Amino acid sequence: MNHEKEMQADVVIIGSGASGLCAALTLSYGGASVLVFEQESEPGGMTNYAEGMFAVGSRYQKKQKVGLTVEEAFNVHMEETHWLANPRLVRTFMERTAGTIDWLEEQGAEFSGLFTISPFTQRVWHQMEGLGKEGLIAPLFKKAEEQKNITIVFDTEVKSLIMVGGRAAGVLAEGKDGSIKAASKAVVIASGGYQDNQEWVDKYCKSGFTRPVIPARQLGSGIRMAWEAGAQPYDMGVMQTIVLVPEEELTSQLLTAGFQPRLWVNTLGERFVNESICWKFPMAGNALARQPGASAWCVFDDDTRVYMKEKGVNYVLGEFYDILKNLPDLDEELERGIQAGKVFKAGSLDQLAAKIGVQAATFKDAVTEYNECYDGKYDPIFGKDRAYLDPIRKAPFYAVKLGLAAFMTNGGIRINHKTEVLKEDRTVIPGLFAAGCSAGGILGDTYEVSTTGGSLSFAVNTGRMAGESALKYLGK
Numbered sequence: 001m002n003h004e005k006e007m008q009a010d011v012v013i014i015g016s017g018a019s020g021l022c023a024a025l026t027l028s029y030g031g032a033s034v035l036v037f038e039q040e041s042e043p044g045g046m047t048n049y050a051e052g053m054f055a056v057g058s059r060y061q062k063k064q065k066v067g068l069t070v071e072e073a074f075n076v077h078m079e080e081t082h083w084l085a086n087p088r089l090v091r092t093f094m095e096r097t098a099g100t101i102d103w104l105e106e107q108g109a110e111f112s113g114l115f116t117i118s119p120f121t122q123r124v125w126h127q128m129e130g131l132g133k134e135g136l137i138a139p140l141f142k143k144a145e146e147q148k149n150i151t152i153v154f155d156t157e158v159k160s161l162i163m164v165g166g167r168a169a170g171v172l173a174e175g176k177d178g179s180i181k182a183a184s185k186a187v188v189i190a191s192g193g194y195q196d197n198q199e200w201v202d203k204y205c206k207s208g209f210t211r212p213v214i215p216a217r218q219l220g221s222g223i224r225m226a227w228e229a230g231a232q233p234y235d236m237g238v239m240q241t242i243v244l245v246p247e248e249e250l251t252s253q254l255l256t257a258g259f260q261p262r263l264w265v266n267t268l269g270e271r272f273v274n275e276s277i278c279w280k281f282p283m284a285g286n287a288l289a290r291q292p293g294a295s296a297w298c299v300f301d302d303d304t305r306v307y308m309k310e311k312g313v314n315y316v317l318g319e320f321y322d323i324l325k326n327l328p329d330l331d332e333e334l335e336r337g338i339q340a341g342k343v344f345k346a347g348s349l350d351q352l353a354a355k356i357g358v359q360a361a362t363f364k365d366a367v368t369e370y371n372e373c374y375d376g377k378y379d380p381i382f383g384k385d386r387a388y389l390d391p392i393r394k395a396p397f398y399a400v401k402l403g404l405a406a407f408m409t410n411g412g413i414r415i416n417h418k419t420e421v422l423k424e425d426r427t428v429i430p431g432l433f434a435a436g437c438s439a440g441g442i443l444g445d446t447y448e449v450s451t452t453g454g455s456l457s458f459a460v461n462t463g464r465m466a467g468e469s470a471l472k473y474l475g476k
């Protein structure tokens, strides 16, 4: 390749999401010069869409008297991840989370407060004002622009690492104006996940049918580059799966009506899960991934339609829809869904079964069993809380299509608790660091919601850690 342009800096960072910008600022404050390459024309990656981040012991938590300690959060997280996560890395990152909230505010980040994602989880989710794009990326980017020793190059995709004598020594990139050879003393991979790389999703993820919630170019190129440099592939296959109505905005009333803990049946017409698992959305994703075609139907009757329209819903996804609100546009939304082939409406259960293509006898058995759960105020099959049981008796009946999607993948590159990239034999690749969703070690096989916002928090904190470790490596 003919390199039209040569650049250089102490450290090159691949990606300008939360992890990349936090690494860049940390390095800059420590006196290093930084080159950030971003393949898109604006900063932020998937961080732009995130709502909030995990922290323990923050001033928000102290103010609200949330007594959770790092020790407790660590133990819960390690139990929930079946000790598959890297304990030293998890502990190190958790110890930093409270201080990082303060640090981010010093950079101009704005938090709207402390939330929980479900009635069963602790208040650990520090939400950003106006999602990640406004509350986090805009201020971090502004700060980065103010630093004389940070240069951010947009529309430029890093293609490979330059390795000299086993050490990371820069990158080769392709920009709008041609190819670039950037020499550096260290490289931080902060290039996010691979949820748009269907080949890898099929190969590594159990939920191979998954579609990204926000389609982008998250192809895992930084992960591939690290592997090519000798890094150990690590924790591939961990996805933040979720059950959604296909091709609906996260704020759509149709999505909210469909992703409710009502009766869910698979494409065989069988009930298959305690539907209130939707509060732990990645586990709802796991349950759906086990069904034929990773597809299902949320079934309700006309009384429930009226209830949702006039009174409200039992579940909302994060803060994308307000739990206290009803669904005033539900009738129009259902009609839109019918036109799009993702909602079916019928005057009888037999007709509904025929429309959604399931065996009528199996489907009607599932409905009868479900109604018996309601009548008996107890679900002997899956133990669903009676608060989420509604009868399916009044025609017309509705079925809303459910499919599998993913926010992000987590993992790919093995790092230690200093974010240094490790080879198969656990030795360090000098000068190479990884942070955020490109790095493995925070989870087991499933995204974990007791540490709600853990993925973004891991990105922000490992970004800072990578910056600090790279400074040490540079002798600064």
Ligand SMILES: Cc1cc2nc3c(=O)[nH]c(=O)nc-3n(C[C@H](O)[C@H](O)[C@H](O)COP(=O)(O)OP(=O)(O)OC[C@H]3O[C@@H](n4cnc5c(N)ncnc54)[C@H](O)[C@@H]3O)c2cc1C
Binding pocket: 014, 015, 016, 017, 018, 019, 020, 037, 038, 039, 040, 043, 044, 045, 046, 047, 048, 049, 050, 051, 052, 053, 054, 156, 157, 158, 159, 190, 191, 192, 193, 213, 214, 217, 218, 219, 221, 222, 407, 408, 435, 436, 437, 438, 452, 453, 454, 455, 456, 457, 459
């Ligand atoms: C809708 C949605 C909601 C979410 N909500 C939450 C939440 O509330 N809490 C939470 O913890 N997590 C949430 N997440 C996940 C969260 O967004 C991620 O954990 C976080 O953004 C990861 O940050 P990152 O820096 O690793 O990756 P990113 O923010 O994706 O940044 C990676 C960057 O690298 C760039 N890049 C990739 N390859 C190259 C290359 N070869 N050359 C140059 N640039 C490259 C990308 O374009 C991108 O800008 C959500 C995700 C989505 C999609």
